[in-house]
Amino acid sequence: xxxxxxxxxxxxxxxxxxxxxxxxxxxxxxxxxxxxxxxxxxxxxxxxxxxxxxxxxxxxxxxxxxxxxxxxxxxxxxxxxxxxxxxxxxxxxxxxxxxxxxxxxxxxxxxxxxxxxxxxxxxxxxxxxxxxxxxxxxxxxxxxxxxxxxxxxxxxxxxxxxxxxxxxxxxxxxxxxxxxxxxxxxxxxxxxxxxxxxxxxxxxxxxxxxxxxxxxxxxxxxxxxxxxxxxxxxxxxxxxxxxxxxxxxxxxxxxxxxxxxxxxxxxxxxxxxxxxxxxxxxxxxxxxxxxxxxxxxxxxxxxxxxxxxxxxxxxxxxxxxxxxxxxxxxxxxxxxxxxxxxx
Amino acid sequence: xxxxxxxxxxxxxxxxxxxxxxxxxxxxxxxxxxxxxxxxxxxxxxxxxxxxxxxxxxxxxxxxxxxxxxxxxxxxxxxxxxxxxxxxxxxxxxxxxxxxxxxxxxxxxxxxxxxxxxxxxxxxxxxxxxxxxxxxxxxxxxxxxxxxxxxxxxxxxxxxxxxxxxxxxxxxxxxxxxxxxxxxxxxxxxxxxxxxxxxxxxxxxxxxxxxxxxxxxxxxxxxxxxxxxxxxxxxxxxxxxxxxxxxxxxxxxxxxxxxxxxxxxxxxxxxxxxxxxxxxxxxxxxxxxxxxxxxxxxxxxxxxxxxxxxxxxxxxxxxxxxxxxxxxxxxxxxxxxxxxxxx
DNA sequence: CTGAAAGCGCTTACAG
DNA sequence: CTGAAAGCGCTTACAG
Numbered sequence: 001x002x003x004x005x006x007x008x009x010x011x012x013x014x015x016x017x018x019x020x021x022x023x024x025x026x027x028x029x030x031x032x033x034x035x036x037x038x039x040x041x042x043x044x045x046x047x048x049x050x051x052x053x054x055x056x057x058x059x060x061x062x063x064x065x066x067x068x069x070x071x072x073x074x075x076x077x078x079x080x081x082x083x084x085x086x087x088x089x090x091x092x093x094x095x096x097x098x099x100x101x102x103x104x105x106x107x108x109x110x111x112x113x114x115x116x117x118x119x120x121x122x123x124x125x126x127x128x129x130x131x132x133x134x135x136x137x138x139x140x141x142x143x144x145x146x147x148x149x150x151x152x153x154x155x156x157x158x159x160x161x162x163x164x165x166x167x168x169x170x171x172x173x174x175x176x177x178x179x180x181x182x183x184x185x186x187x188x189x190x191x192x193x194x195x196x197x198x199x200x201x202x203x204x205x206x207x208x209x210x211x212x213x214x215x216x217x218x219x220x221x222x223x224x225x226x227x228x229x230x231x232x233x234x235x236x237x238x239x240x241x242x243x244x245x246x247x248x249x250x251x252x253x254x255x256x257x258x259x260x261x262x263x264x265x266x267x268x269x270x271x272x273x274x275x276x277x278x279x280x281x282x283x284x285x286x287x288x289x290x291x292x293x294x295x296x297x298x299x300x301x302x303x304x305x306x307x308x309x310x311x312x313x314x315x316x317x318x319x320x321x322x323x324x325x326x327x328x329x330x331x332x333x334x335x336x337x338x339x340x341x342x343x
Numbered sequence: 344x345x346x347x348x349x350x351x352x353x354x355x356x357x358x359x360x361x362x363x364x365x366x367x368x369x370x371x372x373x374x375x376x377x378x379x380x381x382x383x384x385x386x387x388x389x390x391x392x393x394x395x396x397x398x399x400x401x402x403x404x405x406x407x408x409x410x411x412x413x414x415x416x417x418x419x420x421x422x423x424x425x426x427x428x429x430x431x432x433x434x435x436x437x438x439x440x441x442x443x444x445x446x447x448x449x450x451x452x453x454x455x456x457x458x459x460x461x462x463x464x465x466x467x468x469x470x471x472x473x474x475x476x477x478x479x480x481x482x483x484x485x486x487x488x489x490x491x492x493x494x495x496x497x498x499x500x501x502x503x504x505x506x507x508x509x510x511x512x513x514x515x516x517x518x519x520x521x522x523x524x525x526x527x528x529x530x531x532x533x534x535x536x537x538x539x540x541x542x543x544x545x546x547x548x549x550x551x552x553x554x555x556x557x558x559x560x561x562x563x564x565x566x567x568x569x570x571x572x573x574x575x576x577x578x579x580x581x582x583x584x585x586x587x588x589x590x591x592x593x594x595x596x597x598x599x600x601x602x603x604x605x606x607x608x609x610x611x612x613x614x615x616x617x618x619x620x621x622x623x624x625x626x627x628x629x630x631x632x633x634x635x636x637x638x639x640x641x642x643x644x645x646x647x648x649x650x651x652x653x654x655x656x657x658x659x660x661x662x663x664x665x666x667x668x669x670x671x672x673x674x675x676x677x678x679x680x681x682x683x684x685x686x
Numbered sequence: 687c688t689g690a691a692a693g694c695g696c697t698t699a700c701a702g
Numbered sequence: 703c704t705g706a707a708a709g710c711g712c713t714t715a716c717a718g
């Protein structure tokens with residue numbers, strides 16, 4: 001159904017239909033009613049107007065979740081960044097398009113083609129594992145892009161990295177200042193890039209603090225979830241030797257490990273074993289005890305991404321690479337700083 | 344910058360530029376290079392093609408969060424529905440547009456105008472408080488809509504409701520079967536519609552079970568968050584009289600209340616006081632003890648919404664109203680069913 | 687109040 | 703391999 005066919009059905013000219021659609025005042029009430037009636041009957045929705053093509057402003061920002069996995073709105077890192085990103089872009093007058101990557105996997109469609117088709121003005125690209133070729137094409141294209149935890153090299157791309165080197169050092173420093181010297185690590189499976197980076201950073205920081213690494217206190221689960229943390233910690237308990245403090249590669253691993261240490265070894269947290277998690281998910285606030293964790297400033301990352309993208313779109317910025325510091329959120333799973341320093 | 348100007352800059356015809364853009368094969372490598380070069384330099388992005396207008400398929404679904412608040416990706420009800428909705432729509436070949444309502448508040452723009460402009464094929468509308476006029480206009484329009492917890496009356500609209508009557512009855516039934524007779528409620532502020540519905544449902548269910556309502560065991564916080572639960576429970580402790588079981592209007596209220604009962608009254612959960620929350624947020628699994636809660640089947644709602652919307656778009660369905668049952672997720676905050684039944 | 691006509695930015699058979 | 707020309711669905715001054 002197009003405007004031409006519809007105008008014939010309504011017995012008026014194309015111009016008149018167009019005016020009804022756009023709410024022009026100079027149309028008689030009778031004509032307006034009739035045209036609207038016919039539009040209703042045929043469920044007619046006008047195609048994208050040339051007007052918008054002319055202004056060349058779609059008001060649309062693309063959201064790309066790079067990698068094989070699909071966007072998961074439940075993922076707290078993702079959704080907290082999107083919260084501030086979306087409200088900031090909203091204030092600037094943009095709506096957000098979330099690309100479905102189910103489609104890209106089947107047909108040969110590319111992100112760039114989608115962006116052009118929809119006249120997307122800029123994209124935010126969130127990093128996952130196994131970034132597709134289509135993302136690189138987008139990076140190299142004229143479409144302004146912001147990468148989150150993803151290095152982008154294109155002429156119209158900038159990126160934001162979280163400072164994972166600095167963050168792990170803080171964990172070891174915190175343990176060290178509280179008097180803990182026997183440190184262990186519980187991570188996801190060894191194939192996970194994020195877990196490996198965190199583990200390597202932890203080992204490096206331990207070495208620079210002159211602490212001895214005991215391999216039996218380094219354990220790995222299947223994934224980042226609670227059950228993996230439980231099993232890894234339980235295995236450590238069964239091996240008969242426990243460190244005084246554990247850094248976990250995710251908060252859920254920390255929660256699972258805590259459950260195992262309590263249940264399988266009767267440990268008190270933090271008196272017998274201290275724990276630090278990573279990610280700062282909500283649940284850490286409500287466990288007993290609440291868990292100290294490494295947090296990324298997701299609200300800041302989202303807001304920064306919005307500002308940088310807007311500047312890129314309006315050519316007010318050179319491409320750039322920004323690093324956002326992480327923070328150690330101190331709760332109760334390592335004991336009081338003051339109390340322990342007395343040791 | 345349009346295709347005409349660009350073709351002049353590149354010294355070729357409009358047709359040739361168009362072919363380069365669309366990756367046609369019959370262009371010499373040299374010409375292709377030059378055109379791409381010029382496109383890069385001028386950051387040219389083609390406007391929406393007429394081709395897409397012709398096919399009349401944008402492949403776009405609109406997401407509207409009705410009401411004054413903005414979409415909050417951290418909200419677990421919202422984001423878990425969107426998870427399944429998005430992946431289902433993705434399989435069907437659609438991308439999602441999240442409308443920013445910051446904009447609607449300022450300018451006179453309407454959702455319908457945005458939908459038309461972008462040729463949105465259908466919308467999902469998530470209910471909030473104070474639904475705007477613009478949402479009703481969209482409901483009444485030819486754009487197919489699915490309302491979530493929002494009754495839609497339009498000729499091309501269906502909706503999905505969660506069964507809040509049934510859900511509260513289950514709470515009282517569960518308490519009753521475990522032998523608890525002295526029941527209390529902790530809710531959000533009295534102005535909150537959701538909290539009021541839950542409270543009224545709870546009172547009704549208590550009456551139908553012949554239980555006496557004691558007003559001193561009905562308390563209210565400022566909002567749905569943990570601190571409000573803590574304060575409301577603490578106030579109850581200070582008044583000197585506690586029920587044997589508490590239903591909280593949200594999980595965070597339940598978590599806060601639990602903290603207060605433990606800390607301010609030395610209560611054990613569930614031995615001294617049993618608790619049921621509402622919403623089934625992740626944190627409930629990791630508290631001590633894990634909290635029994637009323638869950639909506641969010642995955643099912645999301646998938647249903649996607650299927651119903653797709654059917655509506657393809658005219659394969661009458662408009663309809665579907666109710667999804669809620670479920671009581673039994674964990675440890677009310678004690679073992681078997682143990683208590685012995686009472 | 688209505689509509690014929692010129693225009694928007696783009697695509698696509700078709701001729702060379 | 704390239705481009706002139708007809709076409710897409712729509713908007714908008716302008717004449718009546």
